Amino acid sequence: MSQVMTLTPKDYKSEVKPTWCPGCGDFGVLNAIYNSMAGMKLAPDQTVVVSGIGCSSRLPHFVQTFGFHSLHGRALPVAQGLKMARPDLTVVAVGGDGDLFSIGAGHLIHAALRNIDITVVAMDNETYGLTKGQTSPTSPTGHTTKSTPYGLLASQFNPIATALSLNVSFVARGFSSKPKELAALVEQGIKHKGFSFIHVLSPCPTFYNTMDVWKTTVTPIPADHDTRNRFKAMELSMETEKPFVGLFYQEERQTMDAAAHQLAQQTKPFDINTYMKRFT
């Protein structure tokens, strides 16, 4: 097999130029992804970046690996189907808060239960950027936008608490302005055998600029936090004024893709004549 030796972050950069506004947090996330891939020397032709629809979901086009820029909300089922069929591949799903927590929120529950070995990088800017600034599930209550002219009347979605409550086996949060730490988390997430959920604070400078706020409020998870303690992790997740970044929780347990392939090991080539005997 011909193989391109891709060792530096630059080698994961595709010829398609990002479509994001200047100052978009997603640039930081993209760089963290390049860096983590280079750090792990992931073979580009054995890596697939899957996304849905949204500003952040354009990301696969900018990465020189396989990519699957799917439908709005459907990054997780696409990624899971792919990993079930091809457990040998590295599968990373990326998307925004609208994609993963609104239209595609239902899939999160089942991805968590199956614990299929994929890594999700959820770029959260608390707004709908691609459609020009409507409210999102992660927008704060009272948030005034063109779709909430009288202020948002709903509660704010808590991605980390949700992931923990679903017993996701790897739960972390990063910040796009801390790309080094984020790259380390992405790398850890990819290495984790199971469903890895990385919530990334990634501001939108155009429609809801939270950059300055997050720069002052983001707080590293205390060094003594026990990442096997889900209750403690849940407590940390409840802190929304000073969002914690780092690894909240990690647990190794059976993944559905590995278990399914274990089942499929005693494989015999299919023979229709033998199969049809049951119908005689």
Add this chain to the structure above:
Amino acid sequence: MENEVTIRIGGESGEGTISGGDILALAAARWGYHVYTFRTFPAEILGGPCMFQVRISDKPVKSMGDFADVLICLNKEAFDRNVSDLRRHGGVLIYDPSDFTPDAGDFITYPIPFNDLARKEVQLFQTKNMVMLGAISGLFGPPVEAIAQVVESKLSKSRKSNPILMEKNMLALEVAKKYVTEQLTKRDPHRLGAVEKADRVILNGNQAVVAGALASHVGFFAGYPITPASDIMEGLAKELPQVGGTFLQAEDEIAAITSVLGASFGGARSMTATSGPGFSLMSEALGFASMAEIPAVIVDAQRAGPSTGMPTKMEQSDLSFALSMSHGDTPRMVVAPANVADCYSLMVLAFNMAERYQMPVIFLTDQSLTARVESVDHSAFRPLEIEERIKFGQNGVNGHASAASNGHALSEEEHVFARYAYTASGVSPTTTPGAGAMTYVATGLEHDIYGHPNYEPEDHTAMMEKRFRKLATAAEELPKPQRYGDEDATIGIIGWGSTEGAIQEAVDSARAKGYRVASLHPKILSPLPDRAIREFIRSVQTVIIPECNYSGQLANLLGAKYGLQAIRVNKFGGIPFTAGEILRAIEEVS
């Protein structure tokens, strides 16, 4: 009639009506007869009226039969619901006088105390359906031994199996046979004699779909439970691991189809199976598959709509939707099997079409076909050729970066390959992750030959033409429908889907009566076999289009496409056509 009888059993769901019928059909088939079953189900799990009909003949049978020759009523309601389908003048009516006494009319009646025989003679009321089978055996055949063998093989696989139950079942068969032989005088002509045994298999449409998928080397299935398609999911859940494949019960039909697309992108031959409501949910993803040119097979086991409709009833009302679902101009292929054998062979074809043309293929069965059991020549289930998608670098069919496959390192330009290269056929060579160093991004955005987003008018125009060119290519390459009946017919019938058998039997009967009739039954409905349909229409004076739907969906299509003014025969009560209904339509236009 000698060696042909249609028996209907009407009863309450849960009291063994269906399982008794199943045993009868299997016993007759194993004894050497052709069988064809038709059943109704209540939508609820427990209770509700149901019926099972089996047509048994020493000659091949293509439809469920116009009437029941024999009606067995396990209660009064079964009589009220089914008596209108019992043959006038000489139909046989069997009932338990402790349940009710029917107004016999023109029928031959055999009162048999099923309840008493089960309760007092066998002393186990659950054997009532065995008592019924013993009576059928004694009156018409097949022999009790043939039935006993089936019961034994079924019970041996059952968790309820125990020696006492087996003994009681056998006793029930014997008691009933004895009763009808000694207490009744046979006044009907129906008798199934011994016939030569043949190498046949006995199965329903859903089982044949599963066999076809496995023979197609399906590598991944994802689905969500829905009547009447769940059997396919359950069958593949069991079988896939044994052939190295994987299975996913998805959280909804959107997840089912999109995970199928993910798996197919990874190179696995992938499919899902659903019915109306789930099929509707798959619209958007079907468009994606068409746009990103990802192979997938989607089985839609049609049921009566709209909306939740009648989940356990038959209808052919998803054709228009299957042909047009998803926004935008979206090429897709549609295959409609006509019988159980087709569910196997056309499933293999559907997979080959999906892979060859890199397009979603919709496989339109329907509720009656999913559940009906047919005896089919074993040879219909032979190994069939499997086609794979054309890979980049294979057979010299390359896009731009042909050097990539020759094993040497790729330059920066080469390792982006022209995934969507323009070709004469419209089909671009593709690749899968891990097959080489070339990568690409599948996207639902309009894209250039490299898969990069592109909104230029020239690009969109050329890509649209390329995608649709695949349909034109397929129309040339795919098998054509064969005319059935008279070469010099004046009346032509065009049908689709599971009605073929009834149509062909009607054509046979009409010809026997001196009418000049022929039928055409296209099994690929996208791309339509243009030439075959035009020639057929031109060759006859009148075209009848029978469909089990309200709006005449095939008639609308052929009207729009060929200007055809057909005579529409529509049935939409949830029950398939009988041959007699189509024969009447032929007689009316003559």
